Amino acid sequence: MVKKVDIAIVGAGVGGTALYYALSKYVQNISLLLIDKRSEIANGNSRASNNSQTLHAGEIETNYGYEHALKLRAGSLALRQYCMGLPNREQVISSMPKMVLAVGDKEIDQLEQRYQKFREGFPRLQWFEWKDIREIEPQVAHKNGNRRPDNIAAMGYSESYSAVDYGLLAKSFVQQSQELCAKNSVKGDIWLDAKLIDVQKNSEGYTLSIMKNDVTEKVHCKFLVMASGAYSLHTAHKLGLATEYSLLSAGGNFYFSSLALRGKVYTIQEDGLPFAAVHGDADITQGRRTRFGPTLLPIPKMERYVKGGYRDYWDSIQLKSKFPLTLLALLKNPIIRRYACYDMPLIGKQLFVKQVQKIIPDARPKHLVFAKGFGGSRPLLINHDEGKLIFGETKIKTPLAVFNIAPATGASTCLSVAMNDLQYITQALDLSYDDEAIQLA
Numbered sequence: 001m002v003k004k005v006d007i008a009i010v011g012a013g014v015g016g017t018a019l020y021y022a023l024s025k026y027v028q029n030i031s032l033l034l035i036d037k038r039s040e041i042a043n044g045n046s047r048a049s050n051n052s053q054t055l056h057a058g059e060i061e062t063n064y065g066y067e068h069a070l071k072l073r074a075g076s077l078a079l080r081q082y083c084m085g086l087p088n089r090e091q092v093i094s095s096m097p098k099m100v101l102a103v104g105d106k107e108i109d110q111l112e113q114r115y116q117k118f119r120e121g122f123p124r125l126q127w128f129e130w131k132d133i134r135e136i137e138p139q140v141a142h143k144n145g146n147r148r149p150d151n152i153a154a155m156g157y158s159e160s161y162s163a164v165d166y167g168l169l170a171k172s173f174v175q176q177s178q179e180l181c182a183k184n185s186v187k188g189d190i191w192l193d194a195k196l197i198d199v200q201k202n203s204e205g206y207t208l209s210i211m212k213n214d215v216t217e218k219v220h221c222k223f224l225v226m227a228s229g230a231y232s233l234h235t236a237h238k239l240g241l242a243t244e245y246s247l248l249s250a251g252g253n254f255y256f257s258s259l260a261l262r263g264k265v266y267t268i269q270e271d272g273l274p275f276a277a278v279h280g281d282a283d284i285t286q287g288r289r290t291r292f293g294p295t296l297l298p299i300p301k302m303e304r305y306v307k308g309g310y311r312d313y314w315d316s317i318q319l320k321s322k323f324p325l326t327l328l329a330l331l332k333n334p335i336i337r338r339y340a341c342y343d344m345p346l347i348g349k350q351l352f353v354k355q356v357q358k359i360i361p362d363a364r365p366k367h368l369v370f371a372k373g374f375g376g377s378r379p380l381l382i383n384h385d386e387g388k389l390i391f392g393e394t395k396i397k398t399p400l401a402v403f404n405i406a407p408a409t410g411a412s413t414c415l416s417v418a419m420n421d422l423q424y425i426t427q428a429l430d431l432s433y434d435d436e437a438i439q440l441a
Ligand SMILES: Cc1cc2nc3c(=O)[nH]c(=O)nc-3n(C[C@H](O)[C@H](O)[C@H](O)COP(=O)(O)OP(=O)(O)OC[C@H]3O[C@@H](n4cnc5c(N)ncnc54)[C@H](O)[C@@H]3O)c2cc1C
Pocket: 010, 011, 012, 013, 014, 015, 016, 035, 036, 037, 038, 042, 043, 044, 045, 046, 047, 050, 051, 052, 053, 054, 055, 056, 166, 194, 195, 196, 197, 227, 228, 229, 231, 251, 252, 253, 294, 375, 376, 377, 378, 404, 405, 406, 407, 409, 410, 411, 412, 413
């Protein structure tokens, strides 16, 4: 028998669960199905150990320009507001210092210009001189017990709700939805240990084949949302979509440090790097133990910590295109090459510590321990026709489906991405929704 639903969402990370929550809150009288192949909600990139737990707002991430940062700020404020209303908010969101550090006069000039521009849109943003940094992050200000020899300045906040356990957040979306479904006459179903194995398009939507408890279940949905990272692209390819893209799975690892930070210290972005340059973060699920990273480990598979996936990866790239040349060109970038070396046995830690010393000058290899089992994998896209790496949000839309591969600032914008998808879906299915959703989009 075929189960019929209005909207099926594949992937129960922050992306899929945020959309499930938004639909159950703002739309009435619909049926939803959320599935994930894992046995727990948010056990992929959204799991707290697999990302840096930062609530990005765009001001301290120096790879974002002002206009873009304002958009991210709106998305991260919406998420913060949501988190603050949760009964277990202390576990989900944490307040701590957050800053981007400039080292040397050139970086300080660059950062000061950014501060002058950004303070209008970010009124609470503070400028920190050495003495302020000494108060907030003493390890950053000193070397061998004295003032560090290089000039430093920073911009950020001495306290800010800037760390989120995205795994718990995803679980909260699901919990909140239960009541909302009952209130809004939404028929909501969640299947775990349920793997999408095939999709067929037809005139009224999509028919999904889902492996659940060793049995293949058939589901028909009017609208399909793929919120399954690298597998969103894989499924799009199966349907003959987005064929100009190849996948680059970029694993990111971390090192724990015995030299502690109180909060989050980012460094000025390095050109050509498709994610934030090395930063230090107090891990909110590990007693605020400091974690540095990420590194860059290209992997020939779809996801971390999942057996197999090599064949699927192979299907997601096109060797006959400009993909190999683009990869080679990326590897010619000395910054990318350096990041890729941080995972090498023996020398990786020696090289990585130099990056950490920019933040904590006293750091030595003996202070760092490879964080085994921590770190996820970013599904980056290469346009293999044009030979270009795609930066920012990657999403494919068709009249009755959305394929979310990587959100713009990762998990931080999950609610605003969900609100935008909600508008798209309701328009496609001719449904009405609560107006509050527009303000949050
Ligand atoms: C090293 C690193 C650091 C990061 N740091 C940050 C940060 O500090 N702040 C931030 O905002 N973002 C950060 N990100 C990005 C962030 O983690 C991701 O953007 C976000 O978690 C993606 O959520 P998602 O729901 O799209 O994907 P995921 O959380 O990966 O969820 C996808 C789900 O799809 C499921 N799935 C896949 N295929 C199938 C199938 N066939 N059938 C059923 N289910 C399937 C998987 O099991 C998985 O649960 C970081 C990422 C990395 C790699």
